[in-house]
Amino acid sequence: MKITKIETYVVSAGWKNWLFVKVLTDSGLYGIGEATLNGFAKTAEAAIHELEHLVIGKDPCNVRSIASTIINTIQDAGHIHRMVMAAIEVACWDILGKHLGVPIYQLLGGKVRDSVLAYANGWYKAERTPEDFVKAAEKVISKGFKAMKLDPFGTAQGFINESELKLSYEILEAIREKIGPEIKIMIDVHIRFAPSEAIRAAKRLAPLDIFWWEEPITPEQELLTCEVAKKCPITVATGERFDKVGQFATLASGGGVNIWQPEPMSLGGILNTIAVANLAEANACWIAPHQSGGPVQTVVCLQLAACIPNFLILEHFDPFNEPWTQYLVTWRPEINPDNGHLSFPNTPGLGVDLNMDAILTHPYDPHAYLDIHQEGWEKRIGTPRIYHENNR
Numbered sequence: 001m002k003i004t005k006i007e008t009y010v011v012s013a014g015w016k017n018w019l020f021v022k023v024l025t026d027s028g029l030y031g032i033g034e035a036t037l038n039g040f041a042k043t044a045e046a047a048i049h050e051l052e053h054l055v056i057g058k059d060p061c062n063v064r065s066i067a068s069t070i071i072n073t074i075q076d077a078g079h080i081h082r083m084v085m086a087a088i089e090v091a092c093w094d095i096l097g098k099h100l101g102v103p104i105y106q107l108l109g110g111k112v113r114d115s116v117l118a119y120a121n122g123w124y125k126a127e128r129t130p131e132d133f134v135k136a137a138e139k140v141i142s143k144g145f146k147a148m149k150l151d152p153f154g155t156a157q158g159f160i161n162e163s164e165l166k167l168s169y170e171i172l173e174a175i176r177e178k179i180g181p182e183i184k185i186m187i188d189v190h191i192r193f194a195p196s197e198a199i200r201a202a203k204r205l206a207p208l209d210i211f212w213w214e215e216p217i218t219p220e221q222e223l224l225t226c227e228v229a230k231k232c233p234i235t236v237a238t239g240e241r242f243d244k245v246g247q248f249a250t251l252a253s254g255g256g257v258n259i260w261q262p263e264p265m266s267l268g269g270i271l272n273t274i275a276v277a278n279l280a281e282a283n284a285c286w287i288a289p290h291q292s293g294g295p296v297q298t299v300v301c302l303q304l305a306a307c308i309p310n311f312l313i314l315e316h317f318d319p320f321n322e323p324w325t326q327y328l329v330t331w332r333p334e335i336n337p338d339n340g341h342l343s344f345p346n347t348p349g350l351g352v353d354l355n356m357d358a359i360l361t362h363p364y365d366p367h368a369y370l371d372i373h374q375e376g377w378e379k380r381i382g383t384p385r386i387y388h389e390n391n392r
Contacts, residue, residue: 001027001099003060006052006088008045009354011294012365014322015380017041018294020354021048023091025060031094032354033087034300035265036293039369040080047077047084060092061099067092067269082243082268089269090300090350097349104350105306108274115341116305117313119147119186121292122320125379128154128167130174137175143319146340147184147211150175155373159197165204172208184211184313187234190372191215191241195228206233212259214238222247226254237261239276240290243268248276252283259312263290264300277308286312295329299345299352302333306344314342327358 007022019041021033035044054069067089071081097104105111120140126132133150140148152168153160160168176185187210193201198216213234217225219241229236237259239248243266251257260280264273277287287310291301298318305311318325318332326332331352333342345351371377 001025001029001059001061001095002057003055005056006048008048009356009359010041010045010364011328011359011362012368013294013325013362014365015368015370016292017364017368018296019044019087020294020296020359021087021091022354023055023060023088023095025095029095029098031060031091031096031098032296032350032352033090033094034294034296035083035087036297037080037083037266038292041364044080044083044087047080048087051084055088060095063089063092063096064271067271071268079243079266083265086265086267086269086272089271090264090296093270094349101348103306103344103346103348104270104303105344108270108303108307111306111344112309113306113311115336115339115343116302116311117147117340118145118316118335118342119149119184119313120145120320121149121188121315122317122380123148124150125320125381128152128171128378130170133171134174134178137179141179141183144335144337144340145316146182147186147313149186149188149214149315151188151190151372151378153189153192155375155377157192157373158194160193160201165201168201169205169208172205172210176208181209186210186212186214186237188214189216191218193217195224198228199231202232202234210234212237214261215240222250223254226251226256229256235259237288239263241266245272245275245279248279252279252285258285260285260287261290262287264304265293265297266290270300270304273304274308277304277310281310286310288312289314291315292317295325295332296350296352296354298333299329299331299350302342302344303350305342316342324358324362328355329353330355 005024009020011018019035024030070085123140124136126136152171214237239261240263262276329352
């Protein structure tokens with residue numbers, strides 16, 4: 001069996017463009033992957049086609065060899081290079097699973113659990129007021145979630161003034177009072193703050209029983225995040241912007257961060273994410289992969305959740321995207337309202353396929369990207385559109 005062609009499809013999901021990949025073979029089998037990166041859909045698509053010659057003619061069942069060829073033949077070009085590696089690697093895993101008649105997690109050692117706890121994100125498409133956020137949170141709970149993440153800070157950057165921090169507290173306090181103590185609340189800081197300000201803000205919000213404090217500062221110095229984590233009253237989580245396993249090794253050496261958030265697509269795929277999970281386990285840490293892409297990336301994370309022992313919880317945007325996005329793929333996980341867990345796919349390979357009719361109906365949109373510095377970004381309707389609506 002040989003790879004004959006790679007096809008790519010960019011789909012506008014309203015607030016972000018998703019990039020899906022299909023790897024074809026001469027046997028008729030094909031595999032799918034995803035290479036979504038906010039604001040870089042066309043760039044990632046071009047990179048895939050520029051490097052596809054490295055894998056055409058190769059046996060897709062030799063997954064590790066193909067991944068190594070993509071990343072090592074050309075001097076590492078960084079994040080987008082890893083995205084190319086990941087999309088093709090996942091598609092090859094999909095082909096291998098289909099060829100052998102088993103899910104990917106079976107190829108990786110089998111299941112260690114039958115479902116995984118999920119937390120909601122992308123749900124707070126509301127005005128930045130306690131009342132509107134509470135209404136949105138109630139919808140999250142009604143869907144069966146037992147955990148949710150939000151960024152209540154508006155457009156604050158570097159430092160946050162007292163009135164804005166007070167409003168952020170009031171939003172979180174109102175949600176906590178409404179949903180009770182059993183529901184987990186996570187805060188995504190979106191690398192907003194200077195180190196001292198991240199600690200100050202965390203101390204202010206800590207009484208609200210926040211489960212984690214995500215990406216409080218720049219990711220450029222892993223050890224600096226470790227120092228903040230050691231002084232922070234809320235558990236710090238980070239790692240979604242890392243594109244190399246070694247960055248997590250630095251995180252381990254610095255200590256203080258016990259929740260790691262590898263993004264499988266940014267990191268190079270399934271094999272590298274498992275390497276990070278093993279490193280985390282050796283350092284008494286847990287992984288909670290970042291997943292703000294499309295439905296194919298969701299299933300990649302579910303495959304990992306099935307077989308990684310120290311997998312903590314999974315980010316889940318899918319129920320809060322545009323309703324039509326559910327038709328882009330042939331399978332979607334169900335959430336158990338009793339425990340907030342997502343189901344796993346159980347068919348060979350990745351366990352999902354693309355619905356081409358739906359995909360071709362929603363082509364690339366240059367306005368579909370998220371800019372958290374733009375007023376109203378929480379509504380996730382596309383950056384230039386936010387600007388025009390606020391200024392017409």
